[in-house]
Amino acid sequence: MSHFAIQTSRLRKVYKGELGQKDYTGLEGLDLDIPAGEVFAFLGPNGAGKTTTIKLLTRLLKPSSGSVTINGVSNTSHHSMERVGYLSEQPNIYGYLTAREFLDFIGKLFGLDPGVRKKRIDGLIELVGLKDRDRTLIRGFSRGMTQRLGMAQALMNEPDILILDEPLSNLDPVGRKDMRDIILGLKAEKKTLFFSSHILHDAEIVADRVGILDHGRLVQTGTLQELTGSGLKTIEIVCSIPQAGESVLGLNRDRIVRQGDRTLTWTDDMESAQVILEKILRSGGKVFSVTPQRKSLEDLFISRIRG
Amino acid sequence: MKWPAIASLTYKETIRNRILINILLFAVALIGLSLVIGEWSLGEQAKVIKDFGLSAMSLFGLLIAIFIGIRLMVQELEQKTLYLVASKPVRRWEILFGKFAGLSMTLLLNVILMLLALWAVDWVIEKRIDFQLAAAVVLIYVEILLIVAFALFFSSLMSPTLAAVATLAVFIAGHLSPILRDYVQLRPGTGLKGLYMAIYYVIPNLENLNLKMAVVEHLERPPHAVEMGILYGVLYLSFVLIATCMIFEKKDLK
Numbered sequence: 001m002s003h004f005a006i007q008t009s010r011l012r013k014v015y016k017g018e019l020g021q022k023d024y025t026g027l028e029g030l031d032l033d034i035p036a037g038e039v040f041a042f043l044g045p046n047g048a049g050k051t052t053t054i055k056l057l058t059r060l061l062k063p064s065s066g067s068v069t070i071n072g073v074s075n076t077s078h079h080s081m082e083r084v085g086y087l088s089e090q091p092n093i094y095g096y097l098t099a100r101e102f103l104d105f106i107g108k109l110f111g112l113d114p115g116v117r118k119k120r121i122d123g124l125i126e127l128v129g130l131k132d133r134d135r136t137l138i139r140g141f142s143r144g145m146t147q148r149l150g151m152a153q154a155l156m157n158e159p160d161i162l163i164l165d166e167p168l169s170n171l172d173p174v175g176r177k178d179m180r181d182i183i184l185g186l187k188a189e190k191k192t193l194f195f196s197s198h199i200l201h202d203a204e205i206v207a208d209r210v211g212i213l214d215h216g217r218l219v220q221t222g223t224l225q226e227l228t229g230s231g232l233k234t235i236e237i238v239c240s241i242p243q244a245g246e247s248v249l250g251l252n253r254d255r256i257v258r259q260g261d262r263t264l265t266w267t268d269d270m271e272s273a274q275v276i277l278e279k280i281l282r283s284g285g286k287v288f289s290v291t292p293q294r295k296s297l298e299d300l301f302i303s304r305i306r307g
Numbered sequence: 308m309k310w311p312a313i314a315s316l317t318y319k320e321t322i323r324n325r326i327l328i329n330i331l332l333f334a335v336a337l338i339g340l341s342l343v344i345g346e347w348s349l350g351e352q353a354k355v356i357k358d359f360g361l362s363a364m365s366l367f368g369l370l371i372a373i374f375i376g377i378r379l380m381v382q383e384l385e386q387k388t389l390y391l392v393a394s395k396p397v398r399r400w401e402i403l404f405g406k407f408a409g410l411s412m413t414l415l416l417n418v419i420l421m422l423l424a425l426w427a428v429d430w431v432i433e434k435r436i437d438f439q440l441a442a443a444v445v446l447i448y449v450e451i452l453l454i455v456a457f458a459l460f461f462s463s464l465m466s467p468t469l470a471a472v473a474t475l476a477v478f479i480a481g482h483l484s485p486i487l488r489d490y491v492q493l494r495p496g497t498g499l500k501g502l503y504m505a506i507y508y509v510i511p512n513l514e515n516l517n518l519k520m521a522v523v524e525h526l527e528r529p530p531h532a533v534e535m536g537i538l539y540g541v542l543y544l545s546f547v548l549i550a551t552c553m554i555f556e557k558k559d560l561k
Binding site: 015055058059060061062078079080081082084086088091092093094096097101105106108109110111150153 | 309312313316319320323386387388390391392393394395396397398557559560561
């Protein structure tokens with residue numbers, strides 16, 4: 001069996017244009033290898049092809065060319081979905097069912113026995129915090145509650161692989177934290193997670209590796225360290241300079257901010273920071289903090305997307 | 308096999324559908340109204356009631372088949388509720404067949420309720436139950452299932468409105484198709500004979516499923532009319548369902 005949980009090879013999707021409209025390429029030649037146990041965040045602006053990719057992985061769309069394998073099995077077979085949990089973006093769930101009825105139905109689709117279904121439903125209802133609403137009709141649920149129930153159904157088969165489309169959107173701050181905790185719990189259980197997000201902060205917290213997609217093409221992949229750890233953006237120094245003033249630093253005035261008796265300055269590299277620190281100390285000043293500002297995922301994302 | 312779970316869900320969905328309940332109540336009320344209409348006929352009260360009742364069943368069955376049949380898939384696709392089902396280890400045909408089977412169960416319940424209403428009305432007039440009505444109702448049920456299959460077929464290809472029009476057209480053409488056959492038999496020298504007969508064989512002959520007149524008028528029925536009707540209807544709807552499954556199998560759930 002392949003040690004890759006998810007693999008795509010030259011995956012391509014072209015949407016046929018409606019009458020009089022041109023065909024549209026949603027995804028172009030995607031090659032991905034996601035090892036088992038990895039948390040992979042798929043980032044990109046709206047229309048980049050994130051949801052197209054996820055729908056191709058989960059058999060909702062048929063590829064124009066290329067292939068997808070899940071745990072080494074081609075996803076042309078419905079069996080490939082047996083160990084997969086999927087949460088769609090803004091899930092819509094049958095409003096005429098209760099949360100329990102819906103989870104029971106999903107359990108049946110995985111061929112689970114009634115006893116197992118009951119036990120898992122109890123646990124999942126508790127996990128996603130729907131205990132008080134588990135017997136009311138879903139049509140009365142808020143977006144956040146529906147999202148939680150969507151997460152519960154994705155976990156019904158105790159999957160090895162979770163494919164989540166924008167799992168943290170549409171949630172209030174508490175709901176987002178709860179959902180993030182669930183995802184971190186799954187990460188701790190060594191589940192493979194493939195999730196799309198436009199909230200880069202979430203990706204930074206959760207993901208081991210990141211892929212950036214733009215106009216249907218994968219423009220960069222790598223670990224967070226590889227992508228952001230190489231470059232320092234700036235080094236911030238907070239100090240006080242009692243007598244000679246900021247001129248001793250020999251810096252551009254644009255790089256000096258004063259607040260009370262404290263001065264904030266910044267420089268681009270460690271060597272010049274060293275020189276500034278020496279000047280401050282020689283002039284009888286004090287250094288309160290030296291903070292390296294690393295390049296964030298957001299900086300990287302924006303620089304890649306804007307070219 | 309996952310389709311029974313989908314069938315059970317569909318049954319639950321349709322049985323909780325207000326449109327369906329309203330159509331059913333209206334149909335039962337109309338069958339009850341046949342008592343009044345029967346009053347206007349001279350000495351033919353029972354016949355009029357049975358004729359009216361069976362026609363009402365056929366018409367309301369058709370309405371339910373078109374409205375619920377088309378909504379069934381279109382709603383799932385538009386509201387994207389199908390995503391969480393189609394991404395599970397389930398074959399596409401099982402989803403479609405499960406939907407069909409679930410709606411068939413609901414329609415069976417409806418037809419039984421309408422038949423009970425008709426028998427109750429008949430009891431008021433004749434003080435007996437005409438079990439022959441059941442033979443006509445069985446074929447009405449098969450006809451409704453065939454219409455549901457067409458509704459699913461068309462809704463997998465076109466917009467809901469067009470699908471409703473196309474399904475209704477099949478119903479009307481299906482009842483008129485024997486005219487084509489009779490025309491060709493009466494005028495064997497006609498130039499378009501091949502075309503007429505091709506249309507006749509492609510369009511289902513729904514008159515094969517129509518025993519209303521024979522039952523109401525107590526006419527002699529062709530031998531094994533019910534059995535042959537069931538066989539014809541089931542074979543035909545199987546072809547339509549297989550074609551729909553093939554389309555659905557390749558469909559992108561955007």
